Amino acid sequence: MKIPELRWPTEPQPYDEDLLVDVQAGSVVLLIRGRNAWHSTWVRHYLRNATLYTDLQSAKHGAESQRGPGNVFYIVEAPALLLSGQRSKVVLCDAHPDNPFGAFRGFASAVRESPDGAWIDGIFPGVSVRDAVIAFGHRSGHWAGPTPSEHSLRTGMLDTVNLFDAKRHPLQSLVSRPIGSNYYLQWDPNSSGNRYTRRGANAVAKRWTEVAVEATKGHAQVEDKARELQRHRDDVLxxxxxxxxxxxxARVDAEKREAKQAAFERWSEVSDSVSELEEALWEAEAEQDDARMARMKPESTSAGIRKQRERVEAATAEVERLTAALAEAESNAEALWVLYSQS
Structure with missing residues (x-):
């Protein structure tokens, strides 16, 4: 059968509902089309939505629907991995190198400490299938040597593990030969043979078996195994x-940004208040000076003198009040600026 493309569910689900419980090495069938492009250039490429098959016969049927003038098809059995979870069964094929997955270095061995908590990357007991697939991505940082091509990793999803060919057998490579438009394509062994080796895929599956056995204490049932994998991640790692x-x-950073923005807004409010108090104080000091100057020329009546005195006293009191308020506002502004700078 044609292996459907990998499509994750759109609805969110709890992380621990699809933990990786098994990794198997096996093989899939790649369907590749060759054709003349331009200036007698021969190109080979994977067919959109028709790349991976579970068996040779299905790939041959897939080629029939893609036939066209000048097309030549290649069917190649390639090493593959099946990542099995509580829900997902994901097929991975590292199509470009001769030793698929030979450069993969994604098994985590160290926990990373950070102010936001300890974390671990790559493949480890308690990883979800989705995160495990991400670890095989070309920009994951888990590959030795140059960054792999983004087109090398082919992915698909199966309903059951029984559809995955985990048997050990020689890998075939076939090339199509047309004998007429009304007849099925004929298939001959490719003269260049099959270039793939299983060493890399086998090494990944073996490594997973080692870490899983150590973490699960030999639990065989999927439910028990998943619980033990989760326990190992949470209690051991x-x-x-x-x-x-x-x-x-991201949540903590968002909270910090919100707190920083709130501190800035509060500092802005207090700074505006400082400016307003400074202006009010300048006006009050000017009034105090005017009142004192006027008192130096006493009025001719006792009522007028009393009024001059009360004016000076009121101006002085207002200067003192505003001076204290300004000092408090400046202190608050400085404290808020320190809080903003440190947040």
Missing amino acids: KAMPKSQWLVEK
Whole structure:
């Protein structure tokens, strides 16, 4: 059968509902089309939505629907991995190198500490299938040597593990030969043979078996195995999966940004208040000076003198009040600026 493309559910689900419980090495069938492009250039490419098949016969049927003038098809059995979770069964094929997955270095060995909590990346006991697939991405940082081509990793999803060819057998490579438009394509062994080796895929599956056995104490049932994998991650590794850590870090960073913005807005308000108090104090000091100058020329009546005195006293009191308020506002502004700078 044609292996459907990998499409994750759109609805969110709890992380621990689809933990990786098994990794198997096996093979899939790649369907590749060759054709003349321009200036007698021969190109080979994977067919859109028709790349991976579970068996040779299905790939041959897939080629029939893609036939066209000048097309030549290649069917190649390639090493593959099946990542099995509580829900998902994901097929991975590293199509470009001769030793698929030979450069993969994604098994995590160290927990990363950070102010936002401990986290772990790559493949480890307690990782979800989705995070495990991400670890095989070309920009994951888990590959030795040059960054792999983004087109090398082919992915698909199966309904059951029984559809995955995990048997050990020689890998075939076939090339199509047309004998007429009314007849099925004929298939001959490719003269260049099959270039793939299973070493890399086998090494990944073996490594997973080692870490899983150590973490699960030999539990065979999927439910028990998943619980043990989760326990190992939470109680032994004591670390969050990187994807969860990134979510938590984003939440903490958002809270920090909100707190910083709130501190800035509060500082702006107090700074505006400082400016208003400074202007009010300048006006009050000017009034105090005017009142004192007027008192130096006493009025001719006792009522007028009393009024001059009360004016000076009121101006002085207002200067003192505004001076104290300004000092408090400046102190608050300085404290809020320190809080803003440190947040």
